[in-house]
Amino acid sequence: MKKWEVLNTIKLKNGKLEFEDIIQVLLQNKGLKTKQEIEVFLNPQLSNVTIESVGIDKNHLKKSIQRILKAITNKEQIVVFGDYDVDGICASAIIWEALHGMDAKIIPYIPHRIDEGYGLSKKGIDGVLEKFPDTKIIITVDNGIVANDSVEYANKKNIDVILTDHHVPSETLPNAYAIVHTTKLCGTGVAWMLTQAIWKSQKDYLYPWKHLELVALATVADLVPLQESNRILLKYGLKELRDTTRPGLLALFQEAILKKDSIGVYEIGHMIAPRLNAMGRLEYAMDSLRLLCTKDVNRAKMLAALLGTTNKERQLLTQETALHAVSRIKNQEVGIKKLLFIAHDSYQPGIIGLVAGKLVEEFYRPSIVLSIGETHSKASARSVHGFNIIEFIRSASEFLVDAGGHPMAAGFTVENSKIPLLQEALEKLAHETLTEDMLVRNLKIDYELPLSLVSEKLYNTLQQLQPFGMGNTEPTFASRNVKLQEFKLVGKDQKHLKLKCEDNNCKFDAIAFGMGELSSKLKEGASIDIAYSIDMDTWNGNRRLQLKIKDIKLV
Numbered sequence: 001m002k003k004w005e006v007l008n009t010i011k012l013k014n015g016k017l018e019f020e021d022i023i024q025v026l027l028q029n030k031g032l033k034t035k036q037e038i039e040v041f042l043n044p045q046l047s048n049v050t051i052e053s054v055g056i057d058k059n060h061l062k063k064s065i066q067r068i069l070k071a072i073t074n075k076e077q078i079v080v081f082g083d084y085d086v087d088g089i090c091a092s093a094i095i096w097e098a099l100h101g102m103d104a105k106i107i108p109y110i111p112h113r114i115d116e117g118y119g120l121s122k123k124g125i126d127g128v129l130e131k132f133p134d135t136k137i138i139i140t141v142d143n144g145i146v147a148n149d150s151v152e153y154a155n156k157k158n159i160d161v162i163l164t165d166h167h168v169p170s171e172t173l174p175n176a177y178a179i180v181h182t183t184k185l186c187g188t189g190v191a192w193m194l195t196q197a198i199w200k201s202q203k204d205y206l207y208p209w210k211h212l213e214l215v216a217l218a219t220v221a222d223l224v225p226l227q228e229s230n231r232i233l234l235k236y237g238l239k240e241l242r243d244t245t246r247p248g249l250l251a252l253f254q255e256a257i258l259k260k261d262s263i264g265v266y267e268i269g270h271m272i273a274p275r276l277n278a279m280g281r282l283e284y285a286m287d288s289l290r291l292l293c294t295k296d297v298n299r300a301k302m303l304a305a306l307l308g309t310t311n312k313e314r315q316l317l318t319q320e321t322a323l324h325a326v327s328r329i330k331n332q333e334v335g336i337k338k339l340l341f342i343a344h345d346s347y348q349p350g351i352i353g354l355v356a357g358k359l360v361e362e363f364y365r366p367s368i369v370l371s372i373g374e375t376h377s378k379a380s381a382r383s384v385h386g387f388n389i390i391e392f393i394r395s396a397s398e399f400l401v402d403a404g405g406h407p408m409a410a411g412f413t414v415e416n417s418k419i420p421l422l423q424e425a426l427e428k429l430a431h432e433t434l435t436e437d438m439l440v441r442n443l444k445i446d447y448e449l450p451l452s453l454v455s456e457k458l459y460n461t462l463q464q465l466q467p468f469g470m471g472n473t474e475p476t477f478a479s480r481n482v483k484l485q486e487f488k489l490v491g492k493d494q495k496h497l498k499l500k501c502e503d504n505n506c507k508f509d510a511i512a513f514g515m516g517e518l519s520s521k522l523k524e525g526a527s528i529d530i531a532y533s534i535d536m537d538t539w540n541g542n543r544r545l546q547l548k549i550k551d552i553k554l555v
Contacts, residue, residue, distance in 0.1 A: 084280025142187025225471025
């Protein structure tokens with residue numbers, strides 16, 4: 001059951017829809033009011049993305065550039081300390097390619113999820129020094145902003161640490177040599193800003209490497225809001241992605257059976273990113289980084305095949321683990337609480353975030369899933385709209401070894417002996433702070449529209465607002481008292497509904513993904529209210545509009 005919230009109720013002029021009016025309505029719904037805001041949104045320019053606009057500290061940026069250039073001149077060993085997800089992999093690739101192209105003595109290092117854990121750690125630093133004992137600089141990407149103890153450890157080893165990160169900082173910042181940080185971009189976006197600033201500091205500045213395709217991948221994969229600079233970077237990055245000549249990406253597109261020129265947000269989020277993420281979840285993420293950076297076509301094909309196979313294993317494991325977790329929650333004697341907190345020693349650390357996401361989908365509750373280790377356990381958390389999960393988790397920091405993340409997704413480490421105390425504290429706090437309204441799915445409707453006014457012209461007009469995704473959702477409309485002509489179950493497991501809807505002799509095909517359970521309540525010829533977005537269905541060279549149903553209410 002979803003609660004519909006109609007954002008705008010502007011009246012049609014004489015029952016007619018002026019397309020310019022509806023664009024204005026949609027822009028208002030997105031909070032864009034001034035001419036400048038609207039102009040930047042409708043005509044985004046890469047030049048609008050600046051150090052000032054994203055809020056990076058200029059002094060720290062300058063200090064980091066000077067230290068990196070000094071290291072290049074003196075041939076000092078630089079290590080890029082990455083992360084094992086798409087954001088960390090793409091950020092590592094950008095820093096490594098950019099500085100390697102400037103003749104830096106630089107090597108990437110991706111920590112092993114199981115052996116070294118997330119982010120800059122003492123184990124990770126020891127691993128770096130074991131392989132590269134003359135390391136003088138560590139540049140973190142997509143991590144480090146809460147690694148206070150690890151930075152001190154590096155300082156004692158006479159290593160200068162330059163942090164580049166986008167996660168939410170704790171109250172005290174690490175004592176790093178320099179900190180290039182903003183929460184307004186993904187980690188790869190921060191890395192891209194740093195390399196741009198390094199190149200621009202040189203008199204013979206050129207832009208020899210196209211890296212915006214990697215920024216696009218990470219922006220979508222890391223679910224950062226597609227607003228302001230993120231949306232601009234993604235818009236230009238998608239163009240570069242469709243034009244890419246990287247052998248690794250081309251091989252990955254082929255393995256995923258994707259047409260390069262039609263790659264968009266959906267293809268990144270559901271087909272490309274899961275393959276790049278799979279290695280870090282189950283194996284070792286260095287192979288994903290190698291795929292992005294290789295210039296060898298045959299090696300690219302081999303690595304793409306490996307990522308594809310590993311992703312299939314990850315899908316199966318996620319499905320099995322999620323079924324286990326859902327079953328345990330449904331069978332709890334205490335019923336379903338406001339916070340879902342579940343732990344098991346069979347849960348693999350690499351997929352617990354995905355399982356937490358599945359629990360949110362199933363129950364619409366903030367969800368914490370723990371992988372029980374020998375002495376310590378790793379946890380991933382996913383939240384619901386309006387509930388800041390990282391602030392919530394940090395409120396119980398006395399029980400935690402560490403914690404980090406975003407308002408919607410976070411992770412932490414806890415000693416096994418403290419898990420019961422932690423669970424009790426968080427469940428009590430959730431009961432006190434989560435209202436019933438927060439636990440109801442809220443569907444925002446941009447505008448109520450007679451179905452007869454849906455047209456290809458309207459669809460084309462809406463494309464001005466692309467790219468759609470997190471924080472810039474596709475326009476959602478509602479039509480009331482629509483006649484349901486016919487419907488049928490479709491899909492591998494009959495989980496989806498295919499419908500034909502009619503209003504004033506205007507007929508549309510519609511698809512309702514994941515709503516197969518509704519079929520028992522529907523009747524042909526009945527009147528229904530539908531919430532939907534407008535899609536263009538392309539098949540065998542033919543194009544026709546279809547509605548993507550987001551909710552159905554029986555009248």
